[in-house]
Amino acid sequence: MASVKQVQVTFDCADPERVARFWCEVLGYVVPPPPEGFADWAEFDRALPPERQGSAFACVDPTGVGPRLFFQRVPEGKVVKNRLHLDVRAGTGLVGQGRVDVLEAEGARLVALGGVRVRLLSADGFNESCLIMQDVEGNEFCLD
Template identity: 85%
Template sequence: MASVRQVQVTFDCAEPERVARFWCAVLGYVVPPPPPGFADWDAFDSALPPERQGSAFACVDPTGAGPRLFFQRVPEGKVVKNRLHLDVRVGPGLVGEQRLAALEAECARLVALGATRVRLLPADGHDESCLVMQDVEGNEFCLD
């Protein structure tokens, strides 16, 4: 039986570095060091053929616990709802007004970073409240 060693989450996007830096700010991730022989990512990027410059970017969990996030430029724009999305867990264990306050505070922080609030899904007796949001390129995610 095969075992999973690592998971990377890949985003198709128009502006990889912009989207990556947004998610770094959301999750507390960092940009990994550039490949050996390059002082920084700009130097690496400028060494690529012109058609590949700016085509990819990544960020990583500095603790090593979370998956690497990879962002790749694609020619087509986003046209439909994501089939997969991230849940940013800001209120685990919280319920009612306490949970809503935590969600709203994080929502305000992320809107200031360029996110868009879509809608609140209120508690329904089975699930607690969560907020549906979009990142800087319209990819849906939830504050949970």
């Protein structure tokens, strides 16, 4: 039997720190401590060669349960819909208008942080309602 592996979710983006800090706010994640010998990540970044400065950033679940999120700078912009996205479980266990109200409130909080509300998918008898959103660089995710 194979052993369970840890998972890291990696985002390609233009501005890794900006996107990482958005996701910290979405998920309640934190920026991990900088490597030993550096007072903060800015000091670490300045120690890198110029072409590597600002090229990556990460955030972690402070409880250690969720996956680490890693953000890496890539030269190309986002062109098409994501083939993989995160579902942020904001309305777990809720149904009907109560669920929609919670999703809309959380969506409004994330819009204030720079996210974009795309559309509400209403319950259809099989799936409950979910709110489609985009992060600060247009990566799709769902509040469900």
